[in-house]
Amino acid sequence: MxxxxxxxxxxxxxxxxxxxxxxxxxxxxxxxxxxxxxxxxxxxxxxxxxxxxxxxxxxxxxxxxxxxxxxxxxxxxxxxxxxxxxxxxxxxxSIINTLKRKGSQNVFLVTPYNQFRHDYEVKWLRDFGFKVIGSIAMGRTGGPAIASTPYQLVQDSVSIGHRNQEVDSIYVACTILSTIPILDKLKGEKPVITAASAxxxxxxxxxxxxx
Incomplete structure (x- = not known):
């Protein structure tokens, strides 16, 4: 294709x-x-x-x-x-559709963003009817900083979501954040949807x- x-x-x-x-x-x-x-x-x-x-x-x-x-x-x-x-x-x-297909309601949000942009992502999810139960902002501003985010930082952030008993799915935001090479390592108790995987x-x- x-x-x-x-x-x-x-x-x-x-x-x-x-x-x-x-x-x-x-x-x-x-x-x-x-x-x-x-x-x-x-x-x-x-x-x-x-x-x-x-x-x-x-x-x-x-x-x-x-x-x-x-x-x-x-x-x-x-x-x-x-x-x-x-x-x-x-x-x-794609993100919204994938979250809905997974039956997501209570979402744990991981973003690479600074707090201002992170809060916008929280509002965006809520506007589509999802509850953001917990979230982590990695505090990175701009494309170069997001692109250079260490894989381990993403994995550690997602692991916190897996341990949250109220959460039914984990969403990792931003197409600049590299996640395709580590999708298998992000797996755990909850479904994990990244911008790229969606x-x-x-x-x-x-x-x-x-x-």
Whole structure:
């Protein structure tokens, strides 16, 4: 399956990680800009940037939009899907869908973020009906700091979630955070969903629908 990957210029990890499991992957970078991409102006700018690459991006069986920018809401998901002429796997939608498929209600959240961005992730999950029972913010700001997060720090944070008796699943945020190489090491008593693993699960669903 031919896949086009759209990521932020800050994301130096996901392409490498996905190439461990995908044989035909082309990557397209979008300029990093601060903000969440939820305003009309931000969204318009994003589509203007994507328009310049649209023809090449659509030369694929499926597109992965591996950013949260502009797609924190269902409205954003729908607008990005309408923009492209081939199926689109959206990271944020994949996360929500995967959590729901696992029957998640009480979530333990792990993020690499500073406290301000971490709190936004807590609110985002709650807005979709999940209870955030506990959480860990690793306190890293910016793409380079997140990309260089030690695997052991991620594993230690997830292990705390596994020991929380109130939790029914663990969610590890951010597509810049490298998790694909350690997915087996994150396993434990609770299901663990990472931003990257949710994308792969949604991608497999697309593949099965095409076959």
């Amino acid at each position: 031919k896949v086009s990957l759209i990521i932020s210029s800050e994301n130096t990890t996901l392409e490498k990680d996905l190439k461990m499991v995908l044989s035909d992957l082309r990557t397209f970078y979008m300029k990093y800009v601060p903000g969440h991409g939820e305003s009309e102006r931000e969204r318009r700018k994003a589509f203007e940037e994507l328009s310049k690459m649209k023809h090449d991006i659509e030369d694929a069986d499926v597109i992965i939009y591996a950013r949260s920018y502009g797609v924190f809401s269902k409205r954003g998901w729908n607008e990005f899907k309408k923009f492209f002429s081939v199926p689109v796997v959206i990271s944020t939608e 994308i792969l699960e949604e991608l497999e669903n697309v593949r099965q629908r095409r076959s």
